[in-house]
Every structure is written in structure tokens, then in C-alpha cells.
Amino acid sequence: MARGFNGGFGGMNMNNLMKQAQKMQKQMEQMQEGLKDKQFEVTSGGGAVKITINGKKEIQSIKIAPDVVDPDDIEMLEDLIMTAVNEAVRQAEDAINGEVGRITGGMSMPGGLF
Numbered sequence: 001m002a003r004g005f006n007g008g009f010g011g012m013n014m015n016n017l018m019k020q021a022q023k024m025q026k027q028m029e030q031m032q033e034g035l036k037d038k039q040f041e042v043t044s045g046g047g048a049v050k051i052t053i054n055g056k057k058e059i060q061s062i063k064i065a066p067d068v069v070d071p072d073d074i075e076m077l078e079d080l081i082m083t084a085v086n087e088a089v090r091q092a093e094d095a096i097n098g099e100v101g102r103i104t105g106g107m108s109m110p111g112g113l114f
Contacts, residue, residue, distance in 0.1 A: 027103045040091045044084040049077075051084040057092050059085070 035055030043050045048068040052060040068077060 024103060028100075031099050031103060035096065038092075038095065040088050040095070042084050042088040042091065044087070045080040049080040049084045051081070051088045053085075053088045053092055055092055055096060057089055059088075 038055035039052055039060065040055070041050065041052045045068060048065045050061075050063040052062075054060055062081065064077070064081075068080065070076070
């Protein structure tokens with residue numbers, strides 16, 4: 001065995017490392033479970049389109065104001081919906097990344113797990 005090996009983890013005891021990994025895993029599982037209860041509501045077009053998604057990025061509802069529905073201008077409605085959905089997803093991702101960063105202490109997760 002090489003001198004100064006010290007467990008191979010910068011002096012960190014393997015048992016402590018395993019305990020920390022298990023604690024982090026439990027916190028991640030709790031966070032993932034809580035995500036389904038988080039709601040993100042976004043509007044576009046001055047409230048003409050309202051999108052609600054949960055923390056798992058699943059659309060919960062889409063509300064469209066009747067006065068914005070113009071059969072001659074479907075593209076505008078499509079743009080409003082796309083804008084609202086993209087913003088809702090961005091907000092959910094920001095919240096998720098913040099929680100993951102809090103749990104991992106800023107340590108990046110391999111393979112972009114979240």
C-alpha cells in the first residue's frame with residue numbers, strides 16, 4: 001500500500017463518506033417527492049394566457065382569456081402559450097437547481113441528474 005494513502009479521499013474516512021452520501025440521497029428523495037406539490041404560475045400577454053406547472057415540470061393547467069382567441073391570428077395565441085410555458089419551465093428548473101445546490105453544497109451532480 002502506498003504511503004500517505006489515507007483512505008484515498010483526502011483524509012476523509014470511508015464510513016463518513018458513505019454516511020454523507022446516504023444523507024444526501026435521502027434529502028434528494030425528499031426534495032423530489034416535494035416537487036409534485038410545488039406550483040409555478042406564469043402569465044403572458046398581460047394575463048391573456050396563464051400556465052400552471054408543478055415542480056416536476058408537468059403542466060397542471062392552461063387558461064386562455066376568451067378575448068385573445070382570434071381565429072384569424074392563431075399564431076399570436078401560439079406564441080403567447082409558448083412564451084408562458086417556457087417561462088414556467090425556466091422558473092421550475094431554477095427552483096429545482098436551487099434545492100439541489102442547497103442539498104449538495106454546490107457539488108455538481110454527474111450526468112446532469114437534475
